[in-house]
Amino acid sequence: MTLGDYMNQLAVSAGVASDDADLKTFLSSPSIMGAEFPKTVADKISSGLMTMDAARNNPNLHKHFFGLMAAQADEMLVETMKKHGVPDELATSIKSIDGVHKKWVALADKIKELEEAKLSATKPDKKEIEKQIADLNNQIIAEKQKATDAVTAERSQWSGRMQNQALQIMLSGYKYGLPKEIPANVVIDTAKGLIQNKIQEQKLKLDFNPDTSQYKLLTESGTEYYKDNTPVSFKSFVDQVLADNKLLETAAPITPPSNQPPTVPVGGSTVPGLSDALAELNAMLPQGL
Numbered sequence: 708m709t710l711g712d713y714m715n716q717l718a719v720s721a722g723v724a725s726d727d728a729d730l731k732t733f734l735s736s737p738s739i740m741g742a743e744f745p746k747t748v749a750d751k752i753s754s755g756l757m758t759m760d761a762a763r764n765n766p767n768l769h770k771h772f773f774g775l776m777a778a779q780a781d782e783m784l785v786e787t788m789k790k791h792g793v794p795d796e797l798a799t800s801i802k803s804i805d806g807v808h809k810k811w812v813a814l815a816d817k818i819k820e821l822e823e824a825k826l827s828a829t830k831p832d833k834k835e836i837e838k839q840i841a842d843l844n845n846q847i848i849a850e851k852q853k854a855t856d857a858v859t860a861e862r863s864q865w866s867g868r869m870q871n872q873a874l875q876i877m878l879s880g881y882k883y884g885l886p887k888e889i890p891a892n893v894v895i896d897t898a899k900g901l902i903q904n905k906i907q908e909q910k911l912k913l914d915f916n917p918d919t920s921q922y923k924l925l926t927e928s929g930t931e932y933y934k935d936n937t938p939v940s941f942k943s944f945v946d947q948v949l950a951d952n953k954l955l956e957t958a959a960p961i962t963p964p965s966n967q968p969p970t971v972p973v974g975g976s977t978v979p980g981l982s983d984a985l986a987e988l989n990a991m992l993p994q995g996l
Contacts, residue, residue, distance in 0.1 A: 708743075708744055708746055708749060709739075709740060709741070709742060709743060709744060710739050710742035710743070710744040711734045711736075711739045711740045711742070712744075713744045713749045714733070714734065714739065715730070715734055716749075716753075717753075717756075718730055720753075720756070720758055721758070721920065722758075722759075722919065722920065729880075733880075759917075759918055759920075772858070772861060775857070775861060776807075776854055776857055776858050776861075777807040779853070779854065779857045780807050780850060780853065780854040780857070781802075781807060781810075783849075783850055783853045783854070784801070784802070784810060784846075784850055785798075785802060787846050787849060787850060788801070788846070791842045791845075791846060792842075793842075793843075793846075797817065800813070801813050801814065801817075807854075811847060811850075811851075814843055814846065814847055815847070817843060818840055818843050818844065822836075822840060824836055865917070866915065866917040869915070869917045869920065870915040870917070873915070873920045873922070874899065874922075875895065877942075877945070878895045878898050878899065878945075879891075879895065881898075881949060881954075881955060882955065882956040883898075883954050883955060883956060884953070884954065884955055884956035884957055885954065894954070897954070898945075898948075898949060898954060901948055901949070901952050901954075902944075902945055902948050905944075905948045906924075910926075910927050911924050911925065911926060911927075911932055912924075912925045912926070912927070912929075913925075913941070922941035923941065924939055924940075924941055924944060
């Protein structure tokens, strides 16, 4: 396959519109259209990549992230039962249950059992049972919150990696005018730093949607960033920052031809538009006439 076909295939998989102007310009380049790309390499790359939809439905990813959450929830469950003095026999019984959700069911059943016992308990026993119920209820709330926080933290890390990868790909698409001896990663890191400084300077916030891999510039109040009554796209913002800092490749200036007619000396001055023959005749005349 050609390099253009493969780049177009990757762009479509990433959700880039087929009529995207920048993509069409890139793919129409003769050097891209005519370059052959090894299909074996393309297949290996494609098999190692995953779209957002494929990632959501991938059983291995689901097993991995659910496993992390379940392991953390189990660890927190053990710590909480120790902290609140849950009897060893009850704690061992709950820990032996297979499945993090079934543990919550077991705790709920135990609470119900204690509530029923409370109805017929003597006054001293009733007070202890109420304490156990309160402790177990607090434990359930705390464990659910910790499990939710663990999933949120994992998603935040994953979103951060997606954001950095999307920005890396975006900045790799520019033609920089810096010396070729400077490594590409240094150039891109420099560009990132300038962009971040400009965002902070203008007191903006960068919002990233991991589901669409799209950036949006927001003001301090959280509204979309406008300039001259027009929303400013992150791409145009980056274009301007790189251009202002002279990082982009520019064409060499062309000096336009002068429209001023040639001049020849006449008696110590110049007369425009004379031919070579008239200039020669003028030089033969006595000066000062």
